[in-house]
Structure formats: structure tokens, C-alpha cells
Amino acid sequence: MEVAIIILGVVLDRVTKLWAVKTLSSGNDIVIIKNFFQFSYLENSGAAFGIFRDKILFLTATTLIVVSATLFYLFKFKPASKLIRISLSLIISGAIGNLIDRIQCKYVVDFILFHYKDIYYFPTFNVADILVSVGTILLAIFVIKEDVHGE
Numbered sequence: 001m002e003v004a005i006i007i008l009g010v011v012l013d014r015v016t017k018l019w020a021v022k023t024l025s026s027g028n029d030i031v032i033i034k035n036f037f038q039f040s041y042l043e044n045s046g047a048a049f050g051i052f053r054d055k056i057l058f059l060t061a062t063t064l065i066v067v068s069a070t071l072f073y074l075f076k077f078k079p080a081s082k083l084i085r086i087s088l089s090l091i092i093s094g095a096i097g098n099l100i101d102r103i104q105c106k107y108v109v110d111f112i113l114f115h116y117k118d119i120y121y122f123p124t125f126n127v128a129d130i131l132v133s134v135g136t137i138l139l140a141i142f143v144i145k146e147d148v149h150g151e
Helices: 002-024 056-077 082-105 127-149
Strands: 030-033 037-044 108-116
Touching: 002 037, 002 082, 002 108, 002 127, 056 082, 082 108, 082 127, 108 127
Parallel strands: none
Antiparallel strands: 030 037, 037 108
């Protein structure tokens, strides 16, 4: 199951980024909901919310270490909890998706944009970011559940 989630996540991320490059990179934004949601191409040379901008080597090395350690844990210790296996698989797939961009392009392709008119813009993101975020939320749920139930 974990391998399938990782492969599916990476493939979904790659396909959507290739679509974004082909469709959006020439400045052709696609408005889904006016003043709220659109697809808009962005090359992000940093990490989440633009931190560590232009620190490609650092971000690549950190991602390789985290992915390797998480894969080792996942397959060496085979956690019994399905929730933790799914959450870690999602995190790994998203990390690999953005890692591929950093290695190939020296930046990450982002294209999903939420905003409120011209007043507030949430940082542009991609499918890999969604996978990492959902995986992290599921991991937090596991930790809270574990702490509350003492299992």
C-alpha cells in the first residue's frame, strides 16, 4: 500500500506540474472563481512560504535525508498503524515530487493560487505541497490520538 501511495502521489504531482508548465508558464492564468481561486504559474526557488529562497543545495540535501530516514523507518519497522503508514507515504510522495523539481529545474513549480481580491494572497502551492500537508495533518491526528488514548 505504501509504495502505491508514494508512486501515485509522485505521478499526480508530476502530471499536474507538466500541465502547469505547458498551459500556464506563458502567463495564461486560468481563473476558476474570480477574486478567489485560480491557476497561476510560479517558479519557487525556496521552500514553504518562500523561506530558504535560493538555498537549493540545502533544501535538496535536507529533503534527501528526511525522505531516506522516513523510508527506512516505514519499511524497516513497519508501523502497525495504517494511519501512520498512509501519512508518512503522503509526506514522502510530496517531498519526492518537489525534490524532482529542485534537481531538474533548480526551483519548484507552483500553480494553485487562493486569494481574496487583491487584498490577500495565500502562497502559491502545488499537489506535492498538498500531499505533504495532508500527510502532516494525518500524522498530527495519529500523535494526538496516541497521546489521548495512550495506545
